[in-house]
Amino acid sequence: MNTFDIIIIGSGPAGVSAAWPFVKSNKKVLMLDVGFGTKNKKKIRIKKDSSPKISAKEFSYVFRDFNEFYKIKTNNFSANGSLAKGGLSNAWSALTSTFSDEEFSSYPFSREKLLTHYISIGKRIGISGVKAGNLSPWIGDEYVTQRSLPIHPLTKLLLNKYESSKLKFSDFEFKLGKHNQAILSEQLNDRMPFDPKKISGFKDLGDSVYNAADELKNLMKNKNFNYLSDYFVNDVYEDENKTGVKALNIKNERKKKFHSKFLILAAGTLGSTKLAIQATNNYNKYFKIQNTPMFPFVLLFPTQNNRSKKYSVFSFWHLSYYLQLHELKANQRIFGHLMPTDGISSQELIKRIKLPRPISSIIGNFVWPKLLLGTCVFPGIFSNNRMILKSNDELEIIGDVSGDLDIFIKKTKSILTKIFRKFGAYLFVQNLKITPGEDFHLACTLPMKKNPKLMETDQNGRLYGKRKIYVVDGSVLSYLPAKSHTFTIMANSERISKVILKRL
Ligand SMILES: Cc1cc2nc3c(=O)[nH]c(=O)nc-3n(C[C@H](O)[C@H](O)[C@H](O)COP(=O)(O)OP(=O)(O)OC[C@H]3O[C@@H](n4cnc5c(N)ncnc54)[C@H](O)[C@@H]3O)c2cc1C
Numbered sequence: 396m397n398t399f400d401i402i403i404i405g406s407g408p409a410g411v412s413a414a415w416p417f418v419k420s421n422k423k424v425l426m427l428d429v430g431f432g433t434k435n436k437k438k439i440r441i442k443k444d445s446s447p448k449i450s451a452k453e454f455s456y457v458f459r460d461f462n463e464f465y466k467i468k469t470n471n472f473s474a475n476g477s478l479a480k481g482g483l484s485n486a487w488s489a490l491t492s493t494f495s496d497e498e499f500s501s502y503p504f505s506r507e508k509l510l511t512h513y514i515s516i517g518k519r520i521g522i523s524g525v526k527a528g529n530l531s532p533w534i535g536d537e538y539v540t541q542r543s544l545p546i547h548p549l550t551k552l553l554l555n556k557y558e559s560s561k562l563k564f565s566d567f568e569f570k571l572g573k574h575n576q577a578i579l580s581e582q583l584n585d586r587m588p589f590d591p592k593k594i595s596g597f598k599d600l601g602d603s604v605y606n607a608a609d610e611l612k613n614l615m616k617n618k619n620f621n622y623l624s625d626y627f628v629n630d631v632y633e634d635e636n637k638t639g640v641k642a643l644n645i646k647n648e649r650k651k652k653f654h655s656k657f658l659i660l661a662a663g664t665l666g667s668t669k670l671a672i673q674a675t676n677n678y679n680k681y682f683k684i685q686n687t688p689m690f691p692f693v694l695l696f697p698t699q700n701n702r703s704k705k706y707s708v709f710s711f712w713h714l715s716y717y718l719q720l721h722e723l724k725a726n727q728r729i730f731g732h733l734m735p736t737d738g739i740s741s742q743e744l745i746k747r748i749k750l751p752r753p754i755s756s757i758i759g760n761f762v763w764p765k766l767l768l769g770t771c772v773f774p775g776i777f778s779n780n781r782m783i784l785k786s787n788d789e790l791e792i793i794g795d796v797s798g799d800l801d802i803f804i805k806k807t808k809s810i811l812t813k814i815f816r817k818f819g820a821y822l823f824v825q826n827l828k829i830t831p832g833e834d835f836h837l838a839c840t841l842p843m844k845k846n847p848k849l850m851e852t853d854q855n856g857r858l859y860g861k862r863k864i865y866v867v868d869g870s871v872l873s874y875l876p877a878k879s880h881t882f883t884i885m886a887n888s889e890r891i892s893k894v895i896l897k898r899l
Pocket residue numbers: 404405406407408409410427428429430431448449475476477478479480481482483484486487488489490491626627628629661662663664666835836868869879880881882884
């Protein structure tokens with residue numbers, strides 16, 4: 396029997412970051428993945444109000460079949476997972492931030508412990524951004540390796556107004572600035588800098604926007620790294636000497652077993668959590684799953700009457716902000732980003748204007764370039780979702796938000812409206828009703844704890860009750876702030892794999 400040192404389930408940012416330390420130390424690694432690629436496009440049914448990225452045909456291979464394979468049933472929840480090579484990083488916006496000291500206060504280790512991993516991941520994947528920028532004290536800048544990408548004219552206008560106004564507020568703090576991104580502004584090894592000509596729809600056909608799938612090419616140059624796609628893992632277990640995985644070959648429908656000394660679950664929060672519930676036999680019990688509740692808005696700049704579309708493609712050049720309400724703690728900041736409409740179809744607006752055509756089209760096409768699309772994101776503690784794995788293998792997720800979120804949404808909307816008005820923009824919200832999961836940030840189902848209990852992990856991501864099964868994706872986050880969390884998942888995954896390496 397072929398026993399590997401380590402099996403990693405999943406090739407997303409978490410799986411790939413876990414793989415490198417083992418590969419470099421010459422350990423025998425097997426990565427198992429379903430691994431849909433761009434050739435596996437499939438028409439998928441989408442909810443009308445979903446993010447345009449979810450319904451974009453260039454990303455259909457990213458989101459296809461996830462709920463069917465995992466037998467997920469939802470109630471007021473959008474379960475957007477991926478079975479693609481590289482996982483959700485095929486479609487992500489590449490915003491990168493570190494967690495602050497306050498955001499680490501619920502973790503069994505400090506920010507200091509993860510800093511070296513943030514820096515090493517930053518060097519490996521390349522991060523463009525600003526050092527000492529407006530948001531740096533909160534999102535960090537130690538890991539920035541390249542200069543910032545250019546700024547879009549409309550976001551530049553807003554940023555200039557914000558910076559020249561030097562506004563201070565007595566009962567809240569507001570900061571607006573450029574965000575760091577895992578997008579190259581300069582060449583890195585054989586990857587070329589961002590080039591708008593390589594953008595098709597929302598997708599970068601080059602490799603300047605970090606996508607974990609692109610790293611597989613480099614991992615596979617190493618003889619000790621084995622990548623097997625077309626395998627859907629549906630069972631994991633351990634005995635005295637080894638760990639095991641049962642997987643279904645999705646092409647020939649045959650089941651196969653694989654063995655290793657240690658096992659890493661990096662199947663994304665929903666996937667890894669389902670496998671962990673099965674492995675620990677916790678059927679028919681409710682567990683919590685966090686997301687970052689979010690509402691979208693638009694900013695209209697009436698003084699930009701003559702503005703027309705400047706770029707024909709999606710620019711990726713966002714601005715971000717945070718809002719600190721005094722009644723909320725420092726680890727409970729509200730976060731959002733603002734993106735230009737260039738490169739996004741004006742149909743997104745036209746279909747929402749409740750007037751007959753062609754009036755709706757005329758208005759929509761005229762107004763669209765004068766808008767920025769915004770999000771307002773709350774930390775995970777404002778979510779209140781439950782999940783349960785039933786005896787028939789169905790995973791049910793029931794979405795909800797915390798009782799006080801409504802108050803904070805109304806307050807935040809009113810504050811943002813006043814702030815952006817001062818910078819020449821009108822804020823509009825179509826619907827304040829939140830659908831949990833639409834934000835794509837799912838986490839904290841198996842939180843790392845100093846003294847873990849059932850459905851928790853120890854400070855190194857080891858599943859409670861198991862000796863050799865580790866989890867490295869968003870499931871193990873001990874706290875979920877509103878800001879982008881994938882960079883922390885990657886840094887933590889590298890940290891955990893170095894701990895396992897010592898055990899090997
Ligand atoms: C539109 C969009 C925008 C986003 N923007 C940002 C952003 O700007 N910043 C940010 O921080 N985050 C962002 N995210 C979130 C980010 O993409 C995810 O947090 C990140 O990809 C999670 O990485 P992961 O490796 O844990 O899981 P995933 O990326 O979900 O990868 C899971 C992997 O596991 C494999 N897999 C799953 N189940 C099985 C199984 N049973 N058997 C075998 N293989 C399996 C899949 O094929 C895949 O390779 C965004 C997401 C989306 C969709």
